[in-house]
Amino acid sequence: MVLSDIGYGALLLTLAAALWAAVASWRGAVQGRPRLVASARNALFATAGLTTLSSVVLLVLLLNHNFEVRYVYEHVSTYLAAEYVLAAFWAGLEGSQLLWLWMLAIFTALLLLRRPTWDQELRPYAMAVLAVTEAFFALLLIVMTNPFELLSAVPVEGISLNPLLQNFWMIIHPPIIFAAYALWTIPFAYALAALVTGRLDATWLRGTRRWTLAAWASLGIGILVGAWWAYLELGWGGYWGWDPVENSSLIPWLVGTAFVHSAIIQERRDMFRGWNVFLATFTFVLTVFATFVTRSGLIQSVHAFAQSPIGYYYLAYMLVVMAATVGLMFGRSRELRGTGELGDLLSREFVFLVTNLLFLGSAAAVLLGTLWPTFTEAVRGVATTLGPENYNRFMGPLGLLIVVLLGICPLVDWRRIDAQRLLRSLWAQAAVAVFTAVLLLLVGIRETWAVLSFAVTAFVGTTVVLQMAQGIVARMRSAGENLLVATAQAVGNNRRRYGGQIIHFSILLIVMGIIGSQAYQTEVQVALATGESVEVAGYTLAYKDFTYREVQEDGNKILNQAVVEISRNGRQLATVHPERNLHSNVQGAVTEVALRPNLKEDLYVVLASLEPDGLAAFQVLITPLVIWLWIGGMVLILGTLIATWPARRKRK
């Protein structure tokens, strides 16, 4: 028996085990037979083992260059560096679906390792939903996109991995995204379980809170890592192009963010029960949609979609999930009515509602924009695509409104606003905002929207910092603790609150990065001979030397690079080496940018072309504040860790 048969066989067994788990857990729950549920649990553990086996087999095949296997032939070669074999694992449809399934099986097993506590009644139903999802992906892998499919003849060399994907960040970006997708399955599974059992109070939200936050944060981090890859590798100086692939991961993040927030209202005020069930399901469906959109060809054209039947599988699955949820919601309309009463229109409840609408509105708009070519082609016969300017026109104002609400929400009380108290508590923030605006005008920044956006960000940032400081200062006063102890104690005792505030603060850092980089990018394109130099926004770039090769020396890469010395006000800062390499497997040139980042701005140098005599074309970009996107991402991880860290066990 060959290795690839083991991988495929493991997938067949995974499908069988997942189907059994679905049936057994469901029947076990309905008929009250715990032994059936226990058997389903074992079957789900088995799927974790089997998918691990299948993944390890694929990895070994890739490492061994078993070109007989089509997926191996298409994605690796003997000259591909070993670390990029991992990137090759999830470079294609087959591998990425296997990764999805594997992650889902692992997270399901982790969930089942803990004894049921609050979810005694819900868990069997949640297991059934998870098992059906596993079965769906296993079925796709078996009948449509088998990663272990063999070629009739064994090629001597593989096609190798697209050079654009040969980047460290492409090794970690897909697993983070697919981990996030798999994690979103868990709140969805419990939402359905809550519907089936009618236990629709906030218990299921509280119980799955950690999974939800982990899913939300992983998706956000995954998107940022993807943006970082695009910035480093694609060589156009941007990080986000409103490309369908990017949009499709942003949409579930936006809906998931709405869910995370409206879950809080249900926990606190027992409102929006049905809404939360719907959002949990919808986020999950959108993660499936994301996989579907990027892989079905729907966006390229309706005709491409019709050519590959895999799209129909995805479409059918999404429809079944939505129909089941909506159907169950009708059946449970009585239990979906919460006990909470709405407060005044000027209340925290209403601010939360508006936040929800803003997130959903943004998600709907991005979704509509992504599908715009498909719609226009179907309706008018001519496909129209939207450019970044279309997206920025609605996402700018909506994003800014969300940021404003982020600043106002913590100051607004439940049920009704004390307007006077609110206004009195705003003076410090207002002062900081005005000060920021004046400062920006003084240094010569004139774009209204940029000044406005920065002022709003400063306003909200002050709110967040003041909110965090209040608790700490109170402790220092009352308990006489010093700053460090008070901070540790305050954060330790209110992990959820401080974690949330740190996450909000990280979002502000990201917003700052976005505004700065969108508003003030400087670009210069220039051709230089060696010895010449160019001035860009205060930097001097001197083109010193170059390497031009015509034959390949190692791997499939022909190295071409320029040596550029960067100085500012006569002081030398660095020597950078932008590259433009020829890759024989794509028979084309791929640039590797040279980047010199600092907290204020990034200097980004692209070697656009190099002649044998050394004449070189450069594209130089100076992008302010872009580094704060990545710093914000790290703060976001910190905030999520604080918010989700298990509380210390209370002594009995």
Next chain:
Amino acid sequence: MSSTTKFIVGGVVVAAVITLLIATSFSGSGSEYLTVAEVKALGPEQARNSRVSGEIVPDSVEWSTRDLHLVFKIQDGTGILPISYHGPQPDMLVDAVEAVAIGKYDLQTEVFEAEDLLMKCPSKYEEQQ
């Protein structure tokens, strides 16, 4: 007015404002997918942003490092279209690869002036990411 009514009215107003904002962002812009023949058939009053794609005609690529100027031709079965682009050469600009150009067709020079260029990876690769 009861709280529920207030919430519904308030929610609807907010939703309407959001919808309006989105609608205005979408209207009257974007670029249409056209074939080479359709691009060439555009009248002077129809000169607007369009998106045209086709295979790069072998040996048609001319690049000037000095001016950062790129000229090449694409063909899509309906005709051949010369494309001009000012800016850095895109990665993987190779004969027979499919190129997507976004820009305007110049009726006088009969050249498509691209503002943006995308290279579709050779079909043996999956789409990026």
